[in-house]
Amino acid sequence: MRQLRALEDLDLDTELERRPTVIADLVERDGSVSLVFEGRELTFPGHVRSELRAVFDAEAAFTAAELPGSLDEAGRLVLVRRLVREGFLTIRDA
Numbered sequence: 001m002r003q004l005r006a007l008e009d010l011d012l013d014t015e016l017e018r019r020p021t022v023i024a025d026l027v028e029r030d031g032s033v034s035l036v037f038e039g040r041e042l043t044f045p046g047h048v049r050s051e052l053r054a055v056f057d058a059e060a061a062f063t064a065a066e067l068p069g070s071l072d073e074a075g076r077l078v079l080v081r082r083l084v085r086e087g088f089l090t091i092r093d094a
Helices: 002-009 046-057 073-085
Strands: 016-018 024-029 032-037 040-045 089-091
Touching: 002 073, 002 089, 024 046, 032 046, 040 046, 040 073, 046 073, 073 089
Parallel strands: none
Antiparallel strands: 016 089, 024 032, 032 040
16 A cells, blocks of 8 residues: 555656566567566557566666656656556555
């Protein structure tokens, strides 16, 4: 619940981490990219490939501002908030 409450204050400089217990795959097909983990499949348009790959490969804390790719600030926040809500990412120290 703390993670969901912390979403309200999440900004481009909020430190995020990949949940350490999550086993996942990143699948590209038909111009889209899907993150598959814990019985879920989250599908995104292909233009978020770079950002999603960086999140998928993250071994240390990062911020939305540090993600590579062409998403604007609002798009980066939408992406990381969704991944926190779905349980792939956690907000550090929340």
